[in-house]
Amino acid sequence: MALLEVSNLRTTFRTEDGPVTAVNGLSFQLERGQTLGIVGESGSGKSVTSLSIMRLLSSNGRIESGSIFFDGEDLLAKTEAQMRKIRGKRIAMIFQDPMTSLNPVLTIGEQIAEAVRLHLGLDHEAARKRTIEVLDKVRIPSAHARLNDYPYQFSGGMRQRVMIAMALSCDPELLIADEPTTALDVTIQAQILELMNEMQQQTGTAIVLITHDLGVVAETCKNVLVMYGGNMVEYGSASQVFAEPRMPYTQGLLASLPRVDTDGRSRLQPIPGQPPNLLRLPKGCAFAPRCAQRLPVCDTPVPLFDFGGGHVCRCQLYAETTPLATVGS
Amino acid sequence: MDANTEKLAAPLVEVRDLKKYFPIRKGLFPRHVGDVKAVDGVSFTINRGETLGLVGESGSGKTTIGRMLLRLVPSTSGEMNFDGRNIVTLSNRDLRGLRREMQIIFQDPYASLNPRMTVGEIVGEPLRIHKLASGKAVNERVQELLLLVGLQKYHINRYPHEFSGGQRQRIGIARALAVEPKFIVCDEPVSALDVSIQAQVINLLQDLQERLGLTYLFIAHDLSVVRHISTRVAVMYVGKIMEISDRDSLYANPLHPYTQALLSAIPIPDPSAKRGRRVILHGDIPSPVSPPTGCRFHTRCPIAMPICTTDEPEFREFGPGHFAACHAVEQNGGQRPDLTSGPILL
Numbered sequence: 001m002a003l004l005e006v007s008n009l010r011t012t013f014r015t016e017d018g019p020v021t022a023v024n025g026l027s028f029q030l031e032r033g034q035t036l037g038i039v040g041e042s043g044s045g046k047s048v049t050s051l052s053i054m055r056l057l058s059s060n061g062r063i064e065s066g067s068i069f070f071d072g073e074d075l076l077a078k079t080e081a082q083m084r085k086i087r088g089k090r091i092a093m094i095f096q097d098p099m100t101s102l103n104p105v106l107t108i109g110e111q112i113a114e115a116v117r118l119h120l121g122l123d124h125e126a127a128r129k130r131t132i133e134v135l136d137k138v139r140i141p142s143a144h145a146r147l148n149d150y151p152y153q154f155s156g157g158m159r160q161r162v163m164i165a166m167a168l169s170c171d172p173e174l175l176i177a178d179e180p181t182t183a184l185d186v187t188i189q190a191q192i193l194e195l196m197n198e199m200q201q202q203t204g205t206a207i208v209l210i211t212h213d214l215g216v217v218a219e220t221c222k223n224v225l226v227m228y229g230g231n232m233v234e235y236g237s238a239s240q241v242f243a244e245p246r247m248p249y250t251q252g253l254l255a256s257l258p259r260v261d262t263d264g265r266s267r268l269q270p271i272p273g274q275p276p277n278l279l280r281l282p283k284g285c286a287f288a289p290r291c292a293q294r295l296p297v298c299d300t301p302v303p304l305f306d307f308g309g310g311h312v313c314r315c316q317l318y319a320e321t322t323p324l325a326t327v328g329s
Numbered sequence: 330m331d332a333n334t335e336k337l338a339a340p341l342v343e344v345r346d347l348k349k350y351f352p353i354r355k356g357l358f359p360r361h362v363g364d365v366k367a368v369d370g371v372s373f374t375i376n377r378g379e380t381l382g383l384v385g386e387s388g389s390g391k392t393t394i395g396r397m398l399l400r401l402v403p404s405t406s407g408e409m410n411f412d413g414r415n416i417v418t419l420s421n422r423d424l425r426g427l428r429r430e431m432q433i434i435f436q437d438p439y440a441s442l443n444p445r446m447t448v449g450e451i452v453g454e455p456l457r458i459h460k461l462a463s464g465k466a467v468n469e470r471v472q473e474l475l476l477l478v479g480l481q482k483y484h485i486n487r488y489p490h491e492f493s494g495g496q497r498q499r500i501g502i503a504r505a506l507a508v509e510p511k512f513i514v515c516d517e518p519v520s521a522l523d524v525s526i527q528a529q530v531i532n533l534l535q536d537l538q539e540r541l542g543l544t545y546l547f548i549a550h551d552l553s554v555v556r557h558i559s560t561r562v563a564v565m566y567v568g569k570i571m572e573i574s575d576r577d578s579l580y581a582n583p584l585h586p587y588t589q590a591l592l593s594a595i596p597i598p599d600p601s602a603k604r605g606r607r608v609i610l611h612g613d614i615p616s617p618v619s620p621p622t623g624c625r626f627h628t629r630c631p632i633a634m635p636i637c638t639t640d641e642p643e644f645r646e647f648g649p650g651h652f653a654a655c656h657a658v659e660q661n662g663g664q665r666p667d668l669t670s671g672p673i674l675l
Contacts (some may be wrong), residue, residue: 101351128462155613156387185386185550187610187629190594194609212524215596254598256528258557260580261597267535268557270528274493 001072002029003206004053006173009066011045011052020278022048024230024286025066026158032173035200035207037221037238038120038215039253043275045230050176053208054093055083056211071173089119096179098159102151107134109147112166119170134165138195157188161195168199178210193220214257218242223310226250229286232304236311246305248315249287285316293317339413340374340505341512341544342398347407349373349393353618366394366617369568370407372644375512379520380538380545382576384552384591387615389565391548395514399433400424412511429459432505436517438497442489448475448500449485451616455507474503479533495526502533512544519554532556551594556580561650564588568617568626570644574651584653584665587626608668631668632657 008122011023023045026047038048041084051057053068055075068075070091077155078086087093095101105112113127121131122216128147138161151159160180167175177196181189197220200207209221217238224241226234226249234247247250254268270275273290282288288298297316303319348659368390377380385391386552396402398409400416409416411431419427435441442451456462462470472482478499489497498518505513515534519527535558536668537543549555555562556576564587565571570587591606608631615621621628627637636656644654647663657666 041525084390157613185614186552187386187590188613189596190607190609191611193596213596214524214598218598218600218602219596242599245603249371256525258528258531258553259597259599260553260556260592260595261599261602268528268532270532271525272529274495274526275523293499 001131002069003032004030004073004208005067005069006049006053007067007069009049009052009068010064011048011057012062012064013058014060014062018279021230021281022061022278023052024281026227026231027032027066028225028232028235030174030206030208032069032206033200033204034223035209037217038208038210038227039212039217040227041212041275044227046227047178049227050093050178050210051069052206054091054175056087064099075299085119085183088115088172089170091155091174091176092170092172094160094163094167094175094177094180096182098163098183099151101163102159104151107148108149108154108162109199112162112169115166116169124206126180130169131165134169135162137168137199138162138165140165156184157191160184160188160192163196164192164199168203168205171203172205174208176208176210179212180209182211182213189216196220196278214242214253226253229281230278231286231312233287234313235289236307237309240311244311246307246311246318247287247315248293248317250313252290285314299327336493336513337377341377341412342375342546342563343408343483344374344394344398345372345408347394347397347409348405349390349397349402350405355577355640360497363618366568366620368397369620370619371565371568371570372572373563373573375544376560377511377544378538378542379560380547380558382555382562383546383565384550384555384562385552385565386591390568390617391565392516395433395516395546395548397515399428399431401433404452414604425459429508430510431512431514432510432515434498434501434505434517434518436520438494438501438521440488441501442497446490447486448480451489452485452503452507455504459508461508470507471503474506477537477663478503478508479529486645492528494522495529498522498530502530502537506537506541509541510543512546514546514548516548518547518551519551520551527554534558552591564591567615567620569615569625569654571626572651572653574648574653578648578651580650582651582665584647584651584658584663585655586630586632586657586666586668588653589665589668590629590631624654632666 007027009023012114013020013022026049038046040196052063063076109131112131116122116127116130132143140146140161181192211217221238224238225232228249234241234250245254252271257272258268271290276286284299285302288294295316302314302316304312304314305322306312306325307322347368348370349368350366352361353363355362364428378530383391390473397404404417439592449468449471452474453467456467457469471485475482480499519530522530547558559576561575562579564571566587572588583592590610593608612629615628621640624637627633634656640656646652647658
């Protein structure tokens, strides 16, 4: 049984201009101990997916349909009290901005110890010990002294280490990291990615890494899920997706990236047009208006096609040559 | 050589020992307790028609340099010449003339356009201020500029909120081009944009450079983007330039350990890519309030030597046009030092 199983998830938000469909029929699975990268541009629905799993949507957001099973349990059927027991303990989350996700008026020791006392039922002294232990693990220098420091006394990279320490303090089975290195400088990003890799090898926590940075995914994830207009358009192992991208959108993304490992002289190939308007998502392929290879049939809903070895893609170009995927379409 | 060709052969921008200290004041009756040394003695030139890429991590001072060149913030000391004129001593009236020749494109296309002005007013304003057009001619010129940056004529009556991020950045570029400048400071112009849109704007900047003969200072933290667009690249660290070189030799043969680490830290979007050993720097970027003594990179440098903590390395030319400030490079006869061996001090 997969650790996380999302099927046909549809999440909408009420806005002044009408309902916005942020996630539109998304399905995927994650096995224990694996790393899944979810990539997409702004508005593709990747963050809303993670907030839906955590049941942390803002008050105007609603999960319209679909199901989210975690370790065989239906998360959408849980009460808020039951969810609170899962959040932070069995599923932990790291956010993009380590400054706004830490409480500025509590010391970091208090913030980590709170989670440990609540979820593991440790007493004051044991919680303090555990806190020092996890801070040591993420290599905060002289952890026992820094327990009493406030978030503002830490640099951006150190704060993200604190966030990771907090997330790992209760040995979660699933860690959702939403753009964990986007706010960091590149040398600090390298430190944090290395740390996350190491932590995963030690603890075996499954990770969902949400990012817009294809480089970060290529270097850290086993599997990649590409999102566009609220749904998955391609899924496969990192080597499949990066070596043989099938979806014109994935191909376009890779062609529009300047790379340091090539000669850097060829002209970039941008994807023309703008990202889709989520107020008026097309019935068919959301990428069709920007696609150079669009067909008349692209205006109708597109199923997933199966390229073997777990590599699937939602694109009519393959309708005649490739079998339909059996699950998750 | 007659006077005119001599002038054309000279660099468009020359900067020497430029500094900017932002004073820190504290207390009830604020007194000066220290300085943020945002830019601490940098020198470089930018040739006509080229793009100088300026890279560095947050707090390295790259944005401050761009703002000083336009005199949007006053410099503390040092020289800045633009097209043979001294920028530092220019009077306010002459400054207006100068700003016709140099413009800036900002990072955040959401914050840099006035939400209460139409696109026509935003792009037309510099034309009116510099008296380059009046009456009907303003709108005609604005429409011309909109077409030039890939927008439509009918966009002229719309407001910024009606545009996406990439389109807003195009409006900012049209505004900068309105006065027909020679030189544009591009301050992280694509950092806020999605990948697919980023490529559109980079291509636009390159096309405009070719068509209009523009010179760019391209400030960015993304080394892949900088490599793509730049002729030469300068690498900054805590207020100083560590290395400067033409693009190809900087990326193929980075001399300074900081440049090496920076390049090795870039994630490559290809799981099968062969890459050298990644150099992971430990510790954090030091505060520009009290930068480390000697070489300011020594606190994080994997091959720091005792001399690095005491003596500041000289900025020297190790290959044609390839400058770096590093004791290890000097001792290694101008060759790239190997980061994985050697004395490790810290």
